[in-house]
């Protein structure tokens with residue numbers, strides 16, 4: 001007899017497969033269209049061979065298994081596995097197609113600094129003022145914020161949230177000790193929170209904490225605020241700021257998370273952000289990082305990583321995949337550094353000594 005748990009498990013895997021197929025179909029279709037309408041925008045074609053394809057499938061299926069297992073163990077509610085903004089994605093999906101010609105144009109002419117006229121450029125670091133992934137307006141408009149979640153889902157074939165959720169287990173274990181000693185509410189900050197997907201995962205997994213999110217883009221923070229206020233859970237405080245110089249006191253937070261930021265930073269800014277994370281984490285507190293896998297931990301996927309920075313405008317990705325993040329964490333002052341990879345994401349846990 002099939003019980004509710006087995007049904008939910010089947011539903012979860014079926015939805016994941018559906019998202020994977022949808023992502024794959026979108027990429028195939030959009031590439032074909034580009035070949036037809038804007039062949040000059042194409043870079044050399046990347047063919048994934050059978051062996052690599054098998055490894056990718058295997059790694060994706062391991063990610064799904066751990067995602068399900070940790071939900072069963074109660075690390076986060078099972079409903080979180082089904083919390084996917086279908087309606088938002090459906091409404092905004094046509095915009096992605098309408099946006100394609102301008103993306104091709106930027107790829108073809110290697111234009112990487114086409115940003116909205118109404119922004120004050122002096123308010124942002126120079127490295128940020130770019131069309132990351134060739135996206136229209138960079139990170140600096142509502143239009144870009146509307147398309148971001150769909151683009152990430154397509155890029156990762158529907159596994160983006162499953163990869164983000166890998167921060168929950170180390171975050172919870174990092175907070176456990178502190179919770180016993182501290183009767184105040186624990187404070188957690190998500191650095192470079194974007195449209196707030198990670199904040200949403202944390203909020204549903206951890207009750208009774210004060211949750212904060214910081215990002216440089218006010219348009220993305222507005223989107224995060226919209227998504228978060230439409231769901232149950234406590235208020236989240238959103239702050240606009242540069243992660244290299246955050247507007248918080250020393251030792252202010254019990255834990256920090258930071259997902260998919262490091263690969264978008266030049267090397268010195270990467271170290272500055274980790275130093276700043278160290279400053280605002282309290283002694284005994286934890287930093288959890290999640291970002292792309294790197295050549296040293298996942299050499300079997302190095303072709304995929306190389307292809308990624310060739311196709312998308314990711315100016316600092318090559319440097320990132322060869323960087324030593326453990327060294328940078330130690331350099332900032334963190335200790336007890338552990339790291340593990342899940343499909344396309346590597347997760348680091350580091351502690352500020354007491």
Ligand SMILES: C[S@@+](CC[C@H](N)C(=O)[O-])C[C@H]1O[C@@H](n2cnc3c(N)ncnc32)[C@H](O)[C@@H]1O
Pocket residue numbers: 125128139152164191192193194195196197198214215216217220241242243244258259260261264
């Ligand atoms: C790839 S997105 C990741 C967003 C989110 N963490 C997620 O999981 O989808 C990178 C985010 O970092 C933000 N960002 C980039 N440089 C930053 C900086 N120096 N300070 C704060 N935020 C920054 C961008 O605005 C963008 O929202």
